[in-house]
Amino acid sequence: MKISNVTLAFENKIVLRDIDLNIWKWEFIFLIGHSWSGKTTLIRALIGDKEPMVGDIVLDTWMALYKNMNDEILQEYRRKTGVIFQDYKLLESKSIYENVAFAMEVCGYKNDVIRRKVPEALEQVGLLVKKDRFAYEISGWEKQRISIARALVHDPDVIIWDEPTGNLDPETALGVMKIFDDLNKEWKTVIIATHDNNIVNSMKKRVVAFQDKEIISDQAQGWYIL
Numbered sequence: 001m002k003i004s005n006v007t008l009a010f011e012n013k014i015v016l017r018d019i020d021l022n023i024w025k026w027e028f029i030f031l032i033g034h035s036w037s038g039k040t041t042l043i044r045a046l047i048g049d050k051e052p053m054v055g056d057i058v059l060d061t062w063m064a065l066y067k068n069m070n071d072e073i074l075q076e077y078r079r080k081t082g083v084i085f086q087d088y089k090l091l092e093s094k095s096i097y098e099n100v101a102f103a104m105e106v107c108g109y110k111n112d113v114i115r116r117k118v119p120e121a122l123e124q125v126g127l128l129v130k131k132d133r134f135a136y137e138i139s140g141w142e143k144q145r146i147s148i149a150r151a152l153v154h155d156p157d158v159i160i161w162d163e164p165t166g167n168l169d170p171e172t173a174l175g176v177m178k179i180f181d182d183l184n185k186e187w188k189t190v191i192i193a194t195h196d197n198n199i200v201n202s203m204k205k206r207v208v209a210f211q212d213k214e215i216i217s218d219q220a221q222g223w224y225i226l
């Protein structure tokens with residue numbers, strides 16, 4: 001997708017100004033920046049949840065998000081974009097399997113699709129063997145993986161994680177990165193917003209840094225530079 005001349009604001013408070021950024025299909029990209037630098041707001045813009053004040057986000061289909069899209073197409077786009085936010089909510093009294101299945105029920109999927117997709121997604125995050133455990137029995141690391149599985153059931157072309165390693169130890173963070181690396185090898189575009197230098201430096205992927213409402217650097221096989 002091509003982000004051109006995008007300015008994002010709340011009321012009249014500008015969060016990001018004049019952003020130009022191309023994210024290629026099948027790319028693996030980190031968005032880095034300190035707290036409040038606008039990472040989450042940009043992600044919201046990319047997933048169809050926050051319209052820019054100025055500028056365009058043109059998708060690979062050549063459609064401009066928000067502009068030449070009716071509600072139905074925008075809904076479909078949102079579904080095809082797998083996003084994982086920090087505050088994943090799990091139902092503690094349900095099993096791992098049920099937590100993923102429930103997310104699909106809410107979206108109106110048919111039962112046979114749910115029965116097929118849930119095990120597939122759990123397998124992708126290495127949780128199939130634990131599918132009958134209850135949410136309250138499992139570690140933070142496993143909860144993170146449930147939230148990834150919930151995004152994967154929609155077969156997204158793009159998978160976005162906003163601040164994945166909030167409460168994770170370094171070893172766990174690397175485990176999560178392995179999952180994303182594998183997804184990227186299966187031709188999914190991966191976008192990760194983070195301020196965790198360990199994961200960024202361990203991956204040697206493209207790193208785009210935000211500061212003072214702007215992109216201050218864009219490195220191909222980059223480091224955490226802030």
Ligand SMILES: Nc1ncnc2c1ncn2[C@@H]1O[C@H](COP(=O)(O)OP(=O)(O)O)[C@@H](O)[C@H]1O
Pocket residue numbers: 010015033034035036037038039040041042
């Ligand atoms: N819903 C909102 N309403 C008003 N201001 C917001 C809202 N969300 C974010 N902001 C402001 O936008 C700026 C960027 O926030 P955010 O995108 O969450 O940054 P980051 O994800 O990099 O920490 C902050 O100054 C924040 O206060």
Ligand SMILES: [Mg+2]
Pocket residue numbers: 039040041162163
């Ligand atoms: Mg954020």
